[in-house]
Amino acid sequence: MSRHIYTMKKPASWAKELWREALPLGNGLTGILIPGSVGREVITFNRFDLWEGGYDREIPDVTHAIREMREALDRGDYAAANRENLAHALVEKGATTPVDCPHSVGRLEISFSPSTVFKKYRRGVNMQTGESFVDFTVEGCHYRREAFVSRSADVTVMRMTADTPFTATYDFHLYSETAESETTEHGLYRASAEGYTSARVAFVGDYTATVSGSAITVTGSDYTVLIRCGSHGSDCSLDAVMGKTYDELLRDHIALHQPLYDGVSLELAPEEDFDATNEELLDEAYDSEASPALLERMWRFGRYLFISAASEDGYPVPLYGLWHGDHHLAWSQYVANENVEITYWHAMAGGLS
Numbered sequence: 001m002s003r004h005i006y007t008m009k010k011p012a013s014w015a016k017e018l019w020r021e022a023l024p025l026g027n028g029l030t031g032i033l034i035p036g037s038v039g040r041e042v043i044t045f046n047r048f049d050l051w052e053g054g055y056d057r058e059i060p061d062v063t064h065a066i067r068e069m070r071e072a073l074d075r076g077d078y079a080a081a082n083r084e085n086l087a088h089a090l091v092e093k094g095a096t097t098p099v100d101c102p103h104s105v106g107r108l109e110i111s112f113s114p115s116t117v118f119k120k121y122r123r124g125v126n127m128q129t130g131e132s133f134v135d136f137t138v139e140g141c142h143y144r145r146e147a148f149v150s151r152s153a154d155v156t157v158m159r160m161t162a163d164t165p166f167t168a169t170y171d172f173h174l175y176s177e178t179a180e181s182e183t184t185e186h187g188l189y190r191a192s193a194e195g196y197t198s199a200r201v202a203f204v205g206d207y208t209a210t211v212s213g214s215a216i217t218v219t220g221s222d223y224t225v226l227i228r229c230g231s232h233g234s235d236c237s238l239d240a241v242m243g244k245t246y247d248e249l250l251r252d253h254i255a256l257h258q259p260l261y262d263g264v265s266l267e268l269a270p271e272e273d274f275d276a277t278n279e280e281l282l283d284e285a286y287d288s289e290a291s292p293a294l295l296e297r298m299w300r301f302g303r304y305l306f307i308s309a310a311s312e313d314g315y316p317v318p319l320y321g322l323w324h325g326d327h328h329l330a331w332s333q334y335v336a337n338e339n340v341e342i343t344y345w346h347a348m349a350g351g352l353s
Contacts, residue, residue: 003267003274006297007124010279011036019044019325023125023132027151027253028311030229031322034147036123036134039115045105045156046322047231048314050197053328054100065089086336099333102324105197105229106174106190113167114138122277127304130257131250149308152252155238158225159246170225171215172199175327183216185209198230202238260307263351266299268292306346317343
């Protein structure tokens with residue numbers, strides 16, 4: 001195992017909130033959460049520019065507050081600087097605009113057959129490449145699912161393989177009310193009113209498919225799933241990538257993702273220490289103390305999250321990054337305090353500014 005790969009021995013299991021333990025993938029514009037469930041997988045899709053709950057209004061002049069805060073800091077009166085802050089000045093001027101909170105595009109639901117007892121389970125993410133994997137066996141058959149969110153094409157790419165053909169049913173549900181829906185043997189398309197949100201799903205490879213209502217049932221042992229989400233009328237066409245293989249799309253993505261990740265490195269433990277899963281490293285920390293391998297993995301994970309949530313074409317990175325598994329989460333809005341510094345720790349010190 002590589003120091004760049006983190007692994008876990010079981011699927012996400014947080015009751016009613018599997019997203020909290022899901023595998024996060026992203027390219028700075030689109031973020032997805034993969035719980036790694038065996039029988040029924042629900043993958044959440046987020047876009048950087050989907051927010052709700054607030055509204056625009058004229059911001060009053062509070063430049064005096066900035067001057068007063070600076071004067072308090074210069075004389076060492078940090079309590080006064082904190083008390084007479086911008087938020088307080090805005091409230092005094094009657095500016096009480098509700099904050100925006102991010103919301104998701106929707107979710108891709110996949111039901112697999114067979115879904116009986118599974119063994120030899122592993123899931124994880126190669127942080128150096130931005131590719132996830134879910135591995136397990138059912139009744140002696142090995143299944144593997146791989147995925148990444150392309151930084152070059154802004155498309156989510158999934159590869160589904162097994163020793164023998166298996167059946168899976170796919171359906172996509174938008175968070176906003178669906179105004180247009182189409183399901184064919186080649187894929188799915190969903191769009192809300194005026195293209196506020198949209199999603200397109202297509203299949204490539206050796207498979208057979210049948211349509212059942214709004215869902216599509218696919219049978220095969222080696223095929224690729226392409227998903228592209230749109231927001232505010234942006235294009236969700238897959239035409240530009242339909243002629244490319246999984247490996248070709250992954251290569252193009254890695255060419256952009258890996259140089260960012262490899263820009264700075266920190267090595268605290270030998271390579272063999274990273275054979276341990278997250279659970280094993282945490283159990284060791286609970287029994288004694290955090291190992292150098294766990295500390296290095298946490299550092300790498302933080303770097304990976306920032307890279308996957310940031311893009312020159314996106315918005316500033318909020319506290320949850322691009323991985324909002326629910327709506328109106330606590331502190332999901334932009335918070336203009338020391339949280340900005342914490343979120344951007346990997347920017348300048350990590351060679352990502």
